[in-house]
Amino acid sequence: MINDKVLVLLNDQIELEAFSSFQYLSMCAWLEHQGYPGAAQFMARQADEEMMHMKKIFAYLTSAGGRAISPAIRKPQEEFDSFKDAFETALNHEKKVTEAIHNIVYESQNNRDFTTFNFMQWYVAEQLEEENLFATILNKIQLLEKDNSSFYHLDMELANLQGQTAKN
Numbered sequence: 056m057i058n059d060k061v062l063v064l065l066n067d068q069i070e071l072e073a074f075s076s077f078q079y080l081s082m083c084a085w086l087e088h089q090g091y092p093g094a095a096q097f098m099a100r101q102a103d104e105e106m107m108h109m110k111k112i113f114a115y116l117t118s119a120g121g122r123a124i125s126p127a128i129r130k131p132q133e134e135f136d137s138f139k140d141a142f143e144t145a146l147n148h149e150k151k152v153t154e155a156i157h158n159i160v161y162e163s164q165n166n167r168d169f170t171t172f173n174f175m176q177w178y179v180a181e182q183l184e185e186e187n188l189f190a191t192i193l194n195k196i197q198l199l200e201k202d203n204s205s206f207y208h209l210d211m212e213l214a215n216l217q218g219q220t221a222k223n
């Protein structure tokens with residue numbers, strides 16, 4: 056049987072996973088609107104994954120005799136300063152989700168709810184994967200920012216560019 060305190064936390068997690076899904080859907084819409092269909096597709100896939108995370112807790116609660124509550128979802132962030140800002144927001148969000156997951160692991164152990172403790176191990180591994188995924192993308196964005204290749208191409212172009220007076 057699921058511990059009462061842990062049951063509350065698991066229902067909070069259902070809400071957080073659903074919110075994550077809506078947050079990534081919101082980023083998907085923003086990126087698409089900014090002209091980044093590739094990144095938008097990536098976020099749409101993340102949104103689907105978060106929905107799967109949510110349903111997995113639903114199924115667990117049902118199988119373990121607890122009652123899952125369908126959550127009310129607060130409004131996700133809609134506007135972002137830049138492509139990079141959207142991915143930074145995603146990484147920071149994942150870090151918060153990791154904290155929430157770790158708290159459930161901690162409380163399930165403290166309350167001797169070892170069934171939930173065992174169930175949550177999948178989420179611990181998943182969070183490491185997701186944080187790494189967003190961190191990798193942010194590293195790539197930072198590399199692009201440092202990349203001076205566009206200036207190199209402009210420099211090459213300038214080598215052959217002459218004003219009218221120089222030609223005469």
Ligand SMILES: [Fe+2]
Pocket residue numbers: 072075104105108152
């Ligand atoms: Fe998740």
Ligand SMILES: [Fe+2]
Pocket residue numbers: 075105149152185
């Ligand atoms: Fe996630």
